[in-house]
Amino acid sequence: MSITTLTGWATAHPWPATAAALTAVLAVAGLGWTAVRSLRQAARPSAAVVVAAIAAAACTAYSADTSWRFAEHRLGMADVGERAAMFAAAELALFSCGLMARANMRTTATEHTAGSPGTPGVLVWVITGVQVIPAYSESGPVGGTVRAMIGPVLAALLWHHAMGLELRIVRPGALSSGLPAIIGRELRERLLSRLGLAVRDRTAEQISRDRATARAVRLASRPNLRSWGQRRLAAAVARAHVGTDPNQRHRLMRELAARRGAAQLATITLPSPWEPEPGPAHPRTPAALTHQALTKMHPFDAIQRVHSANPGLHPAALASLMTEYGVVVSEQMVRIAIGAGNAPAADRTPAPSAPAPAVEPPHPLVLDIDTAPEVHPEVRAPALVSAAAQPRSAVHARVPECAPAPEPTPDAAGHETTAQDHPESAPESASEAAAGAHPSAPEPASADPLVEAARALGRPASLRTLKSKLGVGQARAQRLQQLTRED
Structure with a gap:
């Protein structure tokens, strides 16, 4: 249907044309709104990924130009339609293999591994290698190198990074499980081991010392060493710094001893791995059998078993017997196991303690209190005595007992008289009376x-x-x- 026919129909039928036009506008608006909403909800890639995708598309176009020219000159595709349909087959295959490798990585990725691109990842580099041939065929060695590097090689690398196929970017701690990656790691480790660089975190000086130590061990282990060998040995020892570094010297001596004693490995007696290992020794005595049986049981079951064999034992004696059998239990555990109850509580009332005997201080000072008609001379003029020099720790005072009143006696005339009525019969002084009343008075x-x-x-x-x-x-x-x- 041409534009003139469509315009004539719309002029002849205005209302149906208007409805069709509005429906088409609404459909386009809905599709546009849905696309914008999907783009907003989708996770936006970083700017680096966007730029890498644009550059990869440009390099793919550069490679497509090479394929267009190669299809005309080498493949004989003179028809433009035929050439347009087939020239970009390699570029489309490269892009599709990159998408499939990305899908494989996301599917096989786990918590500890980043996944593997699988066969599509290998095909990406195979297609890239095949596309290098048209570049050299069309432009020669120099131009072909430029076309190959800027075209298929750079396109593959950029798609590799833009699609997240680089394992170090996706998960830095993960290792690739692909065959090329495994072969590359093995070759790298073997090369480093061959060069003596397998041990990491060593300085260049330490690497030189280790190499000199190995050379010194190799030369010193030879039985007959000539003058040139001795000079090389001295140089290796000096370069290893074994004279100033005790750790390096210890390592040199241990390695030299191991190398010189290597011949003794052929005479070392070793047990055969085919002989059965001796099993655990079985108990033979009754005590050992009892110990083995009781230790395998629960302590309460073991207590009940021993109690059934010795029902008359006290819980304390039963606990002691269990300890002899090798099962350490307490008396309380025995009482709980046999249901004997708790032990009677001891009387905690403190026993009345006997009063401590009174200790008589040595040499107590005894004072005889007595009345005197006059003041004593030592009181009138007391002597100075130091209190620290007095060893007395107690003072006792003795008061004379009052003498009973004398009974009246009748005299010759029949009158009652007392000792006061006859002073001549009384003691001469109070001191004599005190001396007579108290036998312990001083002489x-x-x-x-x-x-x-x-x-x-x-x-x-x-x-x-x-x-x-x-x-x-x-x-x-x-x-x-x-x-x-x-x-």
């Missing part, structure tokens, strides 16, 4: 043999002089001083 001065010695020292002698000269104590010296003053 008179005439009975003390030290009184004369105290008088010979002079009147009055000090307490210190009396104690040092006569060898008496404080109380005795005071008594002697008192007697000498009374004289």
Whole structure:
């Protein structure tokens, strides 16, 4: 239908044409709104991915130009339609293999692995290698190199990164499980081991020391070493720094000892791996059998088993017997297992303690309290005595008991009289009465043999002089001083 026919029909039928036009506009608007909404909801790629995709598309177009020219000159596609339908087959295959490799990576990805592109990932590089041939065929060595690098090779690399096929970008800690990746890793590790670089985290100086140590071990293990070998050995030892580094020296000696004693490995006696290993020893004595049986049981079951064999034992004795059998239990556990109840509580009432006997302090000071008609001389002129020099820790006072009143006696005339009516029959002094009433009163001065010695020292002698000269104590010296003053 031509545009003129469509315009004539719309002029002849205005209302149906208007309805059709509005329906078409609404459909286009709906499709546009749906596309915009889908783009907004979709995760937006980063700017680097967008730029890489644009550059990959440009490189694919560069490769397509090479394929267009190669199809005309080498493949004999003179028809433009035929050439247009077939020239870009390799580019479309490259793009489709990249999409399938991306899908495989997302499908096989797990928590610890990044997934594998699989066969589509390998086909990407196979197609890239095939597309290099048209580049060199059309432009020669120089131009072909430019066409190959900017066209298929660069397009494959950019699609590889733009689609997220690079494992180091998707998951840095993951390793590829593809065959080329595995072969590459093995070759790299073997090459590093051959060069002596397999041990990581070593400085260049440490690598040189390790190599010199290995050379010194190899030379020192030879039985007959000539002068040139000795010089090489000395140089290797100096380069290894074994004289200043104790760790390097220890390593050198251990490796040299292992290399020299390698011949002894052929004579070492080793147990055969085909011989059965000895099993655990079986108990033979009754005590060992009982111990083995009880240790495999629960402690409460073991207690009940032993209690059934010894029903009359006290829980404490049963616990001791269980310990002898190798099952350590307490008396409380035994009581719980056999249902004997708790032990009777001990009487916690403290026993009345006997009163401590009164300790009589040594040499107590005894004071005889008595009345006197006059003040004593030592009270009128007291001597200075240090309180620290007094060893007395207690003072006892003895008060004389009151004498009973004398009973009246009848005299010759028949009158009752007392001792007060006859003063001549009373004691001469109060001191004599006290002495008669108290047998423990001190003896008179005439009975003390030290009184004369105290008088010979002079009147009055000090307490210190009396104690040092006569060898008496404080109380005795005071008594002697008192007697000498009374004289």
